[in-house]
Amino acid sequence: MGSIYTKRYTAEFKRDTVTLVDSTGRTVTAVARELGVSPESLRGWYRQARADRGEGGSGELATAEREELKRLRRQNAEQAKTIEVLRKAAVFFAKESDR
Incomplete structure (x- = not known):
């Protein structure tokens, strides 16, 4: 092969x-x-x-537009991860404060 x-x-x-x-x-x-x-x-x-x-x-898309789209998609993914971490932290601290 x-x-x-x-x-x-x-x-x-x-x-x-x-x-x-x-x-x-x-x-x-x-x-x-x-x-x-x-x-x-x-x-x-x-x-x-x-x-x-x-x-x-x-x-x-022009090359510049394609690059901008890739950059924005990367940024969006990073922000989604950050939001998920913050959501989990909020849930954790809400449970801790109920004790």
């Missing part, structure tokens, strides 16, 4: 590849083949670049 290997590309490479698609008018698939990149990967980079330029479809 072969191992699954995901190649990492730099942000600069992704940007240059998307620029190549835009500037040459060639298809995403043709550029991907020429560079040895998965067409699905390049399609995703292209879609994200369009969203970052404000040209994305409805519901597509």
Whole structure:
């Protein structure tokens, strides 16, 4: 059984590849083949670049929006844990004061 290997590309490479698609008018698939990149990967980079330029479809988040959403979700999870700890402490102290 072969191992699954995901190649990492730099942000600069992704940007240059998307620029190549835009500037040459060639298809995403043709550029991907020429560079040895998965067409699905390049399609995703292209879609994200369009969203970052404000040209994305409805519901597509720009990279900054995606990062903000991740940060807010993390913050929300931390606050939920804090609330749960405080709730348990309140229950504990309420029981202690009844003694």
